[in-house]
Structures are given as C-alpha cells and as structure tokens.
Amino acid sequence: MPISPIQQTDAVRGHFFGTVTTNELLCREHYRLTVEVRDFPRSHPGQFAQILCVPDAQTAAVPADVKSLDSPVPPLTELSWQPAQPPPHFHDRFFAGAAAYLRRPFSIADRRDRVATATTAHVCELDFIYRVIGKGTRGLASMRPGQRLSLLGPLGRGFDVSPEIGPAILVGGGVGIPPMIYLAKVLHEKKIAAMALAGAQRRDLLPLKISPGNGPPAPVPTPSQAVDEFARYGFPSMISTDDGSLGFKGYVTGMLENILTAFSTDQRKRAVIFCCGPTPMMRATAAVAAKFAVRCQVSLEQPMACGMGTCQSCIIKYQPPGQKQWVHKLTCTDGPVFRAEDILW
C-alpha cells in the first residue's frame, strides 16, 4: 500500500453546490470569495476544493482588468482596405474571455459553521482567497452574491496538527497565505502556540487585514505587525516584502532564519513549520528547516486536472529519508501537504 505521509482517515468528500455570499477585493488582484454550503463535511487546514470557475452568466463582458492585454495594438500599415474599428483590445478580450474548462484548485482559507437545529440545516461558510492570474480566476472574480457555485471538496490531506507542537511557525507566501488563516484558527482551538510569517512581493499584494501599530509581541525580537487574521487568536505576525514596502525587506525565509537562530535547541525541537507558497519559496523553507533541524510540512502546488486522484497529472517525486528510490506521489490525494524532508525538490 502507498505510504501516505499525512494520515487523515475521515475521507468524506463530495460534490457540493454553494451560494456565493460575498466576493470582495482584498487588495490588488486578490479577492475573498465566501460561499455558503449545506452539510459541508469536516475539513482540515491545507485541504482544498476544486471550483468550477464559470463566470457570471449575466455578465457577458470580460472584466476590464485583463492585465496581459494592455499592450498597445500594433498599427495597421500594409492594409489597403478599410478595416472595422473595434474598441481597443476588443478581439483580445473577446477571445481571452472564454470560460475556463476544467475546475481550479483553491485552498480552504477559513470556515464558519452554523450547526443544524430542529428547523435549520447545517450550513458552512467557506472562504477562499484567490489572486486573479488567468481565465479561471477571472471568471471567479465575476461571480456575484446569490449565484450558485459548484465545488468538489474537501480534497487532499491537510496539515498534521498534533497537540505536542510548540510553537507552530506558519510560513505563507503570496497565494499560500490563505490556508494559513484556517490553520491559525485550528491551532488556536487546539491551544497550540503559533506565530505567522507572511511574505509577498509588495505591500499591496498581501491579502491580509493589517492595522497600524504593533501586533501581539513576537517571542523573538522581530517587529510584529497587527495582522487581524492572526492577532485575533493572539498570534504574532511578521511580514516580509521583497521590496521592503512593509516589514522585513527580503524573503520570508530570511526572516525565518533570524527567528530560528534566536530559538533555543529545545524550542527548535518542539517547533513545527507549516509552509505554503510558490515552489521556490517552499524549497528554500525546507532547506532552512533542515539546517536548524526543525520539522516542516509543506503544502505543494502542481497543475491539476481532476483533483480526485484519477488523471495522474499532479505528480511530485517522493523519497522519504532512508528510501533508496523515489516514487511519484499525487499532490491532490497523497498531498498537497507533505513532510518537507520527503520531497525530492
């Protein structure tokens, strides 16, 4: 039988139809979509849903913020006939505006449950936070409250949160930040101490609510920001931006190294890093974790066609320490969360 890195046996999942309640812009290019779903099963942080990104049927027009199409239309020089004069980029928008065909995977960014009563059903409010980068996410951005949304979930194996962890170090980069918000909630429920490190290219690409002033004090002398998503659980947050427009200037892994350097051997032994972000960032985090001998779980990203373990598209090379040969594992069903040392990066 396949050795599954993270054991979670409650494999209840299914096809659900939710109703969009909000779909709001959080910061540049990032939206939070909230969907009400009846009887959504138990889930774990790190699990995801496959969402059918059908654009709003009423809004035939493509949203105007199609980035890649903003290059100027080349002048027509050698045509002797008089071409029609479409509005700028009309053709580009029209053709690029086709609906996404396959579903798109998105991490569960949070959930709030209203338990069933004698008269009402169990309703789960699911949050997804996404960055608009292509036709699927563009379609998602056009969804309006009241619209129905089809999702498959909860999919995959989430983070392994065993109670003897302390502290948990949440490391999120870019669109890897959303699952950290859900993870923070579960850590809080389990009374596990945690701190959050969030990295982005620039301040305006951080899909987080950051208030002026300091957040909860960090255990090591690093400036802590008041990030609402983590401060609400009493967790300190540290921000890094590539350009230094907020917090630490540089990569989130630089900040992580500073923190681990200040940790005692005992703290390092008990700490666990939970990481999600772009692959190079996760690879770098895994290297820092190995250097300080700190346990680390990563939530990987691979192109996915099905998300249900049938198409074999989402493979990663898996080689736990001591095994002679790597094997392929499926990110969608064996992961997306793996132990960092088991991945052949």
Place this chain on the structure above:
Amino acid sequence: MIGWRCQYFTLAWFLGKLPIMSTTIGNLNASVTAPTPDISVQLKNLRMANPVMTASGTCGYADEYANFADLSKLGAFVTKSISRQPRPGNESYRVVETRAGMLNAIGLANIGLERFLAEKVPILEKMGVPVIVNVPGWSMDDYADVAEQLDQQVPVVAGIELNVSCPNVKSGLSFGTDPMRLAELVAHVRRRVTRCTLIVKLSPNVTDIAVTARAAVEAGADCLSLVNTFTAMAVDIEKNRPVLANGTGGLSGPAIKPIAVYMVHRVYSTVAKTHNIPLIGMGGIQTWQDAAEFILAGASAVAVGTALFIDPSIPQQIAEGLRGYLLRKGKSSIREIVGTLAMG
C-alpha cells in the same frame, strides 16, 4: 465562440440542476406512464445496463470517484491503462488546459498488472458493473500476456481494450497507425483471449481511420472504440518551449468532438455496419445530446473522459437523458437509432 459558451453553460446548468434542467428531464417525467425505453447494450459477451461508460485514464483504477458519483449506475467501467510492469510515466508538466479542452502527456503511468489484480480487482468486483481493462504494450507479447491474465478474471473483467493509440509514449505504440502491424497484433492477442470482449481502441492520428478499423476487425476484434486523443502541442511563448515536459500531448475534450463524431460515422459506414461490429464512441462528450450525436453516427455505446474531471456523475445523467430522448422519439430501444443518421 458564442456556441461554445452556450454549450458550456448547458453543462454548468445541467450540473447545477437549476430550473433550466427541467426542460431536459421533462421527458423523464413522462416515462412514469409510457413504457421505459430499453437502453441496455450488448458488446459481444459484454452486457451493459446502459450505453455510457468511462474513458480510460480519466477515472482511475476503481473507486476514486466513489464519493462523487454512484458508480453502480455506469454502463461499464474502463480502467486506466494497465501494463505488465508498473510505469512512473512522464515528467511534470503532464497536463495543460487549452481552449475547450486539454492536452495530457501522462505517459501511461500506472501501478502495473500485479498490483492491479491484488488491490483493485476486489474493489471492482464490489462495484457490480462490467469492467473493461485498458491494456497498452510495447511488443505483441506485452499485450498478449497481460490480456491472457485478465481473461482469467471473467466475470469481474468483462472486456479488454487494447490501447494501440496512446500518443504520449516515445517508444512503440505505433501499432495503432500501421494497419499491417495492427492486424498482426490483434490476431496474436485474439488467440489468447477467449472469454472477454476484445476491444481495439483506434488512434485518430491517421490519414484514414477506416483503414486501421478494417485491419482490426478482420483480425478478429469484437468491438472498436474511438477515438483516443489527437497528438497536439501547446507553446509557452515566454519560455519559448512546449508547455508539456513531453513536448507533445494528446488533445481531448469538447474541442475534438466534431472530428470524433465524423470518425465514428466513417468507421460505421465503411466497416462496422457491414461486419456487424459494435462501436464505442468517445471524444468530448459532456451531455446526452453529445452522446446522441455519436449514437446516430454509428456508436452502440459511448464513453465519457475529460468531462469526468468536472463532474464524475455525468455518465449517469447522460444515460437518463438518452432514455428521455428515446421516449420522445417513440423508440422502444436504443438499438433502433444506432447509425440511423440520414445522409444527403
């Protein structure tokens, strides 16, 4: 473009069981009073309660979709290709979405025959629907040895589909494009498969699919399935290289449907009808209307592939839709409409 969108939304609404769907199942309501049309299908020894099956490689080995669809409602279940030895398959990226479809270059990654027999056959046995195992190979004996062992698995395994048409492996699999080699292969396997229905899955990557179809039928195939994916390519214009690690991939999904319908009709009218060989049609099927096109063009059964990634319960919805269609057309059996397309 607009047409494609409309089709897309038909699917989305269909999935959503939104009010629009009442027009599609309106016919079903009537079935309460009128006699229910017979939609069962016989592919040689293989009996299917309805004409809709899964397409190889899009539904795993067994019960991966158990949480998403009632698999006992399938006409038949077709497994991922099972080779003699396990195969790791190609490097990543293995898939990319394209307009109205996708390219895949999985490279026949699979767990191999031994693990399939030990781990998956017991699960398939419980599913209670006929199972067709897809078999790839690199030599004639690769095919024949695996097929012979699977033939011992009757009644759980009811059909063997020879995959002579995967475009994503560099060596071999040219059986599908060379009629002489194909005939030789089918005759070789035929001698060792006596109980299962022997299906040959044709490649569309040929000049005239009727030629390979005829070769397979005359060499002893019980049934033909078509089409496999079309060899295709997507380019990353920033990196100036193909998107897929394999370079090329196979195109599937609604983009290929009209070509697949044509090919089914071509094979039906030139070979299958006269030899009384049933066809399994596939390529971009997402709705019962798509399936009906294939059936009128000459397919006795249909398979759903890529669309399963969007909703694994599509096959059972298609089966119900076909029943409603037959009722509306006043037909008592699906067999009455196979290949009845009026030409000219």
